[in-house]
Amino acid sequence: MGKPSDLALALESLRRALREQVVPLLPHMDETQEFPDSVRGLLTELGLLTLVVPEAHGGLGSSLTDLCRVIEELARWDASIAVFVQAHATALRPLLLAGSPEQRRAFFGPVVEQGRLFAFALTEPHAGSDAAAIAARAEPAGDDCVLSGRKRFVTNGGIADYYLAFARTGPGRKGLTAFVVPARSPGLSVGKRENKMGLRASPTTDLFLEGVRIPAAHRIGAEGQGFALLTATLTASRPTIAAQAVGLAQGALDTAVRYAMEREQFGQPIGSFQGIRFMLAEMATAVEAARALLYRAAACHDEGVPSPALSAMAKLFASDTAMRVTTDAVQILGGYGYLKDYPVERFMRDAKVTQIFEGTNQIMRLVIAKDLLGRSRE
Amino acid sequence: MKVLVLVKQVPDTATQVKVGSDPRAIATTGITWIVSPYDEFAVEEALRIREKRGTGEVVAVSGGPERVKEALRSCLAMGADRAVHVLDPALEGADTLTTARVLAAVIQQEAPQLVLTGRQAIDDDTGAVGAQVAELLGWPCLSWIMEEAIAEDGATVRAGRQVEGALELFDLPLPCVLTAQKGLNEPRYPTLKGIMGAKKKEIKELGPGDLGVNVDGPQLELVRLEALPPRPPGRIIPGEPKEAVRELVRVLREEAKAI
Numbered sequence: 001m002g003k004p005s006d007l008a009l010a011l012e013s014l015r016r017a018l019r020e021q022v023v024p025l026l027p028h029m030d031e032t033q034e035f036p037d038s039v040r041g042l043l044t045e046l047g048l049l050t051l052v053v054p055e056a057h058g059g060l061g062s063s064l065t066d067l068c069r070v071i072e073e074l075a076r077w078d079a080s081i082a083v084f085v086q087a088h089a090t091a092l093r094p095l096l097l098a099g100s101p102e103q104r105r106a107f108f109g110p111v112v113e114q115g116r117l118f119a120f121a122l123t124e125p126h127a128g129s130d131a132a133a134i135a136a137r138a139e140p141a142g143d144d145c146v147l148s149g150r151k152r153f154v155t156n157g158g159i160a161d162y163y164l165a166f167a168r169t170g171p172g173r174k175g176l177t178a179f180v181v182p183a184r185s186p187g188l189s190v191g192k193r194e195n196k197m198g199l200r201a202s203p204t205t206d207l208f209l210e211g212v213r214i215p216a217a218h219r220i221g222a223e224g225q226g227f228a229l230l231t232a233t234l235t236a237s238r239p240t241i242a243a244q245a246v247g248l249a250q251g252a253l254d255t256a257v258r259y260a261m262e263r264e265q266f267g268q269p270i271g272s273f274q275g276i277r278f279m280l281a282e283m284a285t286a287v288e289a290a291r292a293l294l295y296r297a298a299a300c301h302d303e304g305v306p307s308p309a310l311s312a313m314a315k316l317f318a319s320d321t322a323m324r325v326t327t328d329a330v331q332i333l334g335g336y337g338y339l340k341d342y343p344v345e346r347f348m349r350d351a352k353v354t355q356i357f358e359g360t361n362q363i364m365r366l367v368i369a370k371d372l373l374g375r376s377r378e
Numbered sequence: 379m380k381v382l383v384l385v386k387q388v389p390d391t392a393t394q395v396k397v398g399s400d401p402r403a404i405a406t407t408g409i410t411w412i413v414s415p416y417d418e419f420a421v422e423e424a425l426r427i428r429e430k431r432g433t434g435e436v437v438a439v440s441g442g443p444e445r446v447k448e449a450l451r452s453c454l455a456m457g458a459d460r461a462v463h464v465l466d467p468a469l470e471g472a473d474t475l476t477t478a479r480v481l482a483a484v485i486q487q488e489a490p491q492l493v494l495t496g497r498q499a500i501d502d503d504t505g506a507v508g509a510q511v512a513e514l515l516g517w518p519c520l521s522w523i524m525e526e527a528i529a530e531d532g533a534t535v536r537a538g539r540q541v542e543g544a545l546e547l548f549d550l551p552l553p554c555v556l557t558a559q560k561g562l563n564e565p566r567y568p569t570l571k572g573i574m575g576a577k578k579k580e581i582k583e584l585g586p587g588d589l590g591v592n593v594d595g596p597q598l599e600l601v602r603l604e605a606l607p608p609r610p611p612g613r614i615i616p617g618e619p620k621e622a623v624r625e626l627v628r629v630l631r632e633e634a635k636a637i
Binding site for chain 2: 006009010013014016017042045046047048050051060070
């Protein structure tokens with residue numbers, strides 16, 4: 001997205017818009033699990049849905065590094081608004097990697113011109129960490145394709161205009177294929193909104209595909225290329241989860257630092273006690289380390305040498321850091337940290353899922369170990 | 379229609395202002411600089427005029443050191459077409475009349491049909507420059523406007539300002555100067571696309587010699603800034619509410635003479 005000063009100006013503008021228009025709504029959004037249209041409208045108007053869309057198609061053509069910086073800034077305020085942008089960018093990734101010129105025109109156009117939203121539909125009831133176990137089927141029918149199956153844990157479910165869904169066109173890993181499914185397709189329905197521990201304002205739903213007929217031209221990449229496309233997508237996407245984790249950890253740290261300077265006990269601010277000072281110093285160090293790893297993974301991607309292992313390390317380290325830092329932030333705020341009057345308990349609840357989604361941290365370790373040692377013999 | 383907007387870069391509203399080592403200025407280290415909020419209303423109104431008429435040009439103008447370009451870039455990111463930056467060290471600490479002379483010279487060069495600016499800058503709050511510019515140009519001026527509508531033929535503007543219990547409506551011939559009051563509009567946020575597009579837009583730089591204005595010392599000279607004495611601590615009246623209230627009333631009547 002151009003020179004650092006442009007990005008700084010963009011982040012400053014973003015920060016101001018969020019502070020004025022979104023931050024006051026966050027406790028209500030968390031309580032009621034609502035994602036207000038006004039918030040979607042603002043994020044869309046600011047151009048956040050067009051970040052990864054190439055400039056040739058009217059988007060901002062952002063590098064992964066700049067995408068991560070924007071997601072980090074969003075997550076400093078709230079992870080639910082960050083994941084709204086993050087999930088959309090992830091769902092556009094297969095189009096960037098393998099979309100034909102016609103497909104790019106057909107799908108990037110509505111994103112840029114009408115603020116259309118994408119969602120990523122991968123997980124199924126029996127295919128989570130084991131993504132190759134996908135059971136949803138895509139069968140040819142003349143010039144069309146007919147999709148059937150059930151997707152779980154779809155972020156932006158119910159509010160998205162398009163779903164990027166993976167389905168089976170043959171047996172095994174080589175039998176997976178990616179498709180763009182318009183939300184208004186007959187046979188497509190959305191389940192109830194899940195009642196979640198964190199990321200409560202972000203809608204998560206099931207997606208039911210019952211004989212959904214879409215043009216074969218909605219197939220992204222070659223038939224059977226789905227698993228390779230998925231791997232490349234996740235390599236680009238995991239740093240954005242790390243950015244979300246770093247942002248929310250920074251948000252919790254900022255709150256803890258402010259509180260430590262204001263809260264007085266034993267006649268002095270608690271920030272003057274070594275016990276608190278050391279905690280804050282360790283939290284800040286961990287956040288910086290996670291940030292450095294995340295932007296290294298993003299930089300490798302931007303230089304044309306994406307590394308699945310580095311992306312997995314960034315996601316693993318940043319999400320574990322976020323969990324620890326947000327837990328410590330609640331500890332520093334003590335009884336007040338446990339109340340919803342302060343945002344740290346929300347950051348702590350939001351942090352947990354970063355250790356789980358887009359591959360659990362156990363899967364991250366498998367990816368890293370495979371890079372070091374080759375495939376396991378189990 | 380060409381609309382020129384005069385903007386000033388000021389410290390962020392959240393700044394903790396301290397008197398600097400030179401007692402005639404505030405300490406500027408660590409300050410975040412923004413476009414003065416009333417000037418943002420003026421920029422927004424200019425953009426709306428261009429959008430409503432479907433044609434026209436919005437030019438943002440400011441004077442001051444190099445950092446002022448950031449404020450102009452922010453106006454360009456909102457949607458202004460181009461900007462003019464008067465980069466003159468003599469403008470630092472200039473009085474309002476000097477500033478107005480410089481800005482009036484830019485306006486004469488640019489020859490817009492309308493000049494918009496904020497009712498005052500939020501740093502030194504003089505509220506003088508808009509009116510002084512109009513006076514120097516011999517143009518009509520209406521300050522603190524809450525609404526405006528330019529006639530279709532572009533010859534006149536009807537503008538309203540709020541007074542106690544009423545909206546005063548005026549018709550002015552163009553060209554004229556209007557200064558914006560809060561409530562005129564809700565300024566848009568610069569979009570990411572706007573920010574990216576802003577770097578391709580022109581910021582024309584003018585030096586002291588380019589305007590032919592003689593900047594010969596201020597008529598209003600700032601002597602010094604004095605820090606306000608710290609507020610005396612509050613007083614807590616202890617005791618049962620009944621007695622405490624009696625004591626409070628006595629203090630308010632006899633010591634503070636407030637009631």
